[in-house]
Amino acid sequence: MKITSIRVFQHDLPVADGPYVMSSGPVWALDTTLVAIGLENGVVGWGETCPLGPTYAPAHAKGARAALELLAPALIGASVRSPRALQRRMDATLAGHAYAKAALEVAAYDALGQSLGLRVVDLLGGAVCEAVPAYFAISVGAPDDMAREAAEREQEGYQRLQLKVGGRPLEVDIEAAHRVQEAVGPGVRLVLDANRGLTAADAVTLSQALRDRALILEQPCNTLRELAQARPRLCHPLYMDESAVDLATMVSAAGQGLVEGFGLKLTRMGGLEPMAAARDICRAAGLRHTCDDSWGGDIVAAACVQVAASVAPEQLDGVWIAQPHIEGHYDAENGIRAEEGRIKLPSGPGLGLSIDPEQFGPPVAAYD
Ligand code: 0XW
Numbered sequence: 001m002k003i004t005s006i007r008v009f010q011h012d013l014p015v016a017d018g019p020y021v022m023s024s025g026p027v028w029a030l031d032t033t034l035v036a037i038g039l040e041n042g043v044v045g046w047g048e049t050c051p052l053g054p055t056y057a058p059a060h061a062k063g064a065r066a067a068l069e070l071l072a073p074a075l076i077g078a079s080v081r082s083p084r085a086l087q088r089r090m091d092a093t094l095a096g097h098a099y100a101k102a103a104l105e106v107a108a109y110d111a112l113g114q115s116l117g118l119r120v121v122d123l124l125g126g127a128v129c130e131a132v133p134a135y136f137a138i139s140v141g142a143p144d145d146m147a148r149e150a151a152e153r154e155q156e157g158y159q160r161l162q163l164k165v166g167g168r169p170l171e172v173d174i175e176a177a178h179r180v181q182e183a184v185g186p187g188v189r190l191v192l193d194a195n196r197g198l199t200a201a202d203a204v205t206l207s208q209a210l211r212d213r214a215l216i217l218e219q220p221c222n223t224l225r226e227l228a229q230a231r232p233r234l235c236h237p238l239y240m241d242e243s244a245v246d247l248a249t250m251v252s253a254a255g256q257g258l259v260e261g262f263g264l265k266l267t268r269m270g271g272l273e274p275m276a277a278a279r280d281i282c283r284a285a286g287l288r289h290t291c292d293d294s295w296g297g298d299i300v301a302a303a304c305v306q307v308a309a310s311v312a313p314e315q316l317d318g319v320w321i322a323q324p325h326i327e328g329h330y331d332a333e334n335g336i337r338a339e340e341g342r343i344k345l346p347s348g349p350g351l352g353l354s355i356d357p358e359q360f361g362p363p364v365a366a367y368d
């Protein structure tokens with residue numbers, strides 16, 4: 001199962017129903033990077049990393065491809081039989097850059113699973129279900145428009161809706177939360193996600209103004225210190241997303257009782273293995289979490305669903321995929337999609353996808 005080649009592709013992902021609007025502003029198009037790992041047995045495994053623009057997190061598309069210039073050659077000749085050994089080899093080549101390493105790690109798991117005739121979830125402890133709940137993120141918008149979209153998404157089967165807030169007067173966010181909750185049934189769980197855009201004081205004001213609403217507040221503030229400062233005065237469960245940059249931070253937050261849950265992103269954590277460890281930390285601490293990523297097509301989505309299917313249902317808040325905002329699929333037959341609020345786990349080995357590299361054009365880099 002030795003790696004004999006690595007191909008890197010660049011692919012544009014315009015936001016089909018754009019813009020996607022968070023507290024940091026609108027996003028109209030994304031730049032994704034795909035990697036294809038070729039093995040001596042002829043198997044090809046795929047990975048992907050797609051930062052949500054250059055300011056959402058300390059990651060950007062060209063940075064991923066620059067990191068891969070160092071990382072890919074270091075993996076030629078290594079075996080995918082030990083993802084941990086690959087991780088050590090990558091860490092000995094380049095510090096940090098988890099979002100780039102994740103693309104290679106996922107591709108290695110895809111190739112390993114295909115070689116063994118196993119799904120990636122079978123390599124992560126096994127599936128506890130064959131479909132996982134999806135959730136939908138509603139962009140910052142006029143309260144009426146957000147309420148209308150919330151009602152439509154509930155009709156589509158989503159039972160968890162994330163409202164993007166921040167970047168505007170708090171009063172408008174408060175009005176939007178009221179209007180959305182009035183527009184949907186009691187079975188829909190609502191999350192307000194400011195993507196780090198609020199001060200601690202504003203987070204407290206928002207929460208106290210909505211104290212009678214059943215909500216989750218996700219990453220309202222930018223830093224751990226601000227989350228801890230706001231925490232005692234919040235009226236709602238607090239989830240950490242962008243601040244959960246590694247397992248050590250999660251262990252510390254769980255140990256302090258700082259949060260009730262996490263929004264977890266696969267490439268931010270460094271791939272499937274760290275995500276599975278994060279899953280186990282949450283299980284041990286009795287915390288709920290999502291299995292998501294910042295953006296990306298079928299390959300990122302498949303990786304998120306594979307790990308999500310190994311999570312105890314009582315711990316899984318849901319899976320977010322970018323697919324509703326992307327035209328088409330990388331794999332038209334097995335592509336990952338939400339149907340009636342749930343995402344089916346593909347049946348095929350590896351990620352369960354069959355990817356034609358021709359769709360991405362010539363590789364931007366090739367290593368043999
Ligand atoms: C909703 N997401 C999982 C997708 C976007 O990348 C942002 C992210 C979040 O929860 O912050």
Ligand code: MG
Nearest residue numbers: 193218241263
């Ligand atoms: Mg979030």
